[in-house]
Amino acid sequence: MSLAEQRTENDEQSAVSVIGLGQMGTRLAQAFLAAGYATTVWNRSPAKADALVAQGAVRAATAAAAVTAGPLVVVCLPDYATVHGVLGPVAAELRGRTLVNLTSGTPEEAADAADRAAGHGAAYLDGAAMSGTRLVGRPEALFVLSGSRAAFDTHQAVLRSLGNTVYLGADPALAPVYDTALFGLAWGALAGFYHSVALTRAAGVDPSAFAGVAAAHMQFVTSLMTEHARQAQEGSFPDDDGTVEVHRAAMEHLAHTGTAQGVGTEVPALFRSLLEQAAADGHGASGIASVIETIAKGARKD
Template identity: 70%
Template sequence: MNVSVIGLGQMGTRLAQAFLAAGYQTVVWNRTRAKADALAAQGATAAATIAEAAAAPLVVVCLTSYGAVREVLDPVREELRGKTVVNLTSGTPETAREMSAWLSGHGAGYLDGAAMSGTQLVGRPEALFVLSGDAGAFAAHRAALASLGNVVHLGADPGLASVYDGALFGLAWGALAGFYHAVALVAAEGVAPTAFAQAAAGHMPFVTSLLTEHARQIEEGRYPDDDGTVNVHAAAMDHLVHASAAAGVRTDIPELFRGLLELAVIGGHGADGIASTAQALSKEGAA
């Protein structure tokens, strides 16, 4: 089966290479022809026009914006009838739903998606791709899409992939921000970042093990204090803020965490488990 990749930036190039490695005839198109030619040297077919790229039954798009996607696809919107478009361009849930309505209106199957593992893992099983939209289109092309990594269909709402994209991006940055602060703190005592990273990597399985249990607690609205109460963690966070200041390290990150714990206390969760902190971030808690 033919697959086409439109947009050959860093991610688009890796997508095309993954399809090629999996044995798919891969058509590539880019406004800058040189990028397509480089992939042609690896076995891809460089499309001379966007219409040639739109002729494949599976069209994967990875451009800079949804506006750019629409600009590129608009001249071939009728040629996309009966095809499946997978859009891996970053955007918002609203723009994803608008794109879905537009392409569906022209008879194309539409899947919105996000690559959650950067470019280096593309083509490997641990690379996570979240997709949402036309379930039939996903089922029809699941095997080809699996060439990219672990592809997960989240549901029929095309906006869901964008929601997960933002949520997982924030999760990753929350973890990384905590790590960067920790590295600065131990570095003040002469500890090398790589030495600390070994201890941090050993600690993270415990941290990730909390996710499923805390998610269940949040759904049920019950917060046992097995992992310590909000009050206990608030006191420990005070110590982290003071230790950071004493070491000459910026306290922005632990102060953010302390602020969230304080909101949980104000909300009446001081004696509850720390998962109750999520209530301070909900619409009801914000109100």
């Protein structure tokens, strides 16, 4: 291959199309533009592309034009039904390209979308933006992706302009599994934080001052995640970090303190119910991570 041909191929590999220009889609396109990639954009409401065109994006007149503008097509739409509605009529144009679907949905929807893409000769990556819109384009923005490994490797440099892109595996359903699990993790942590802010504020503590101490404490909490994940993998729960009974007593103290301060006890009540069930399941003397088994047991009963 001549140098000129190689440059042409590199330029083509650097072209990306973004379909769907809501808050997230717009930030995706801006990140690609900021990284210097030729970016084509399309939205069902054409006016949403105006600001991006002013920033250097190319406006596609149709969805088909957006798909055929380059080898990488990134879709971010409200739901999978909308994705199929937009791409279905132009599916033949996807052949030989990579479709990256950053639309939130279920594992079943991701598997179905991957099958549809394969049926039209396209490589498929399902994904999720885990850090909201504010961090897109920065190294700390987390994106999880699963599906075609070859497609991920081919377009990794372009996708990396969005942030920390983590490849999870070949099963396209993995991305939505991680998406929902990490959402639950974030909300569990935030629920605890919100209760803590209410509790400390009632005692006259400035929320910003508390947040500084809480952020430092979270380093210890994240270290527990690593250790307790290992325990769950091995099915053994030593009491190094406290037993279920010890934590249940601490949760009683937290609930009592909240009541005394006049703040809601819904959050500690939830945690206390999990600890009580874990003790009833025979894990009272086990390490705190054995609560995982109680939660998993409940899921099997549904």
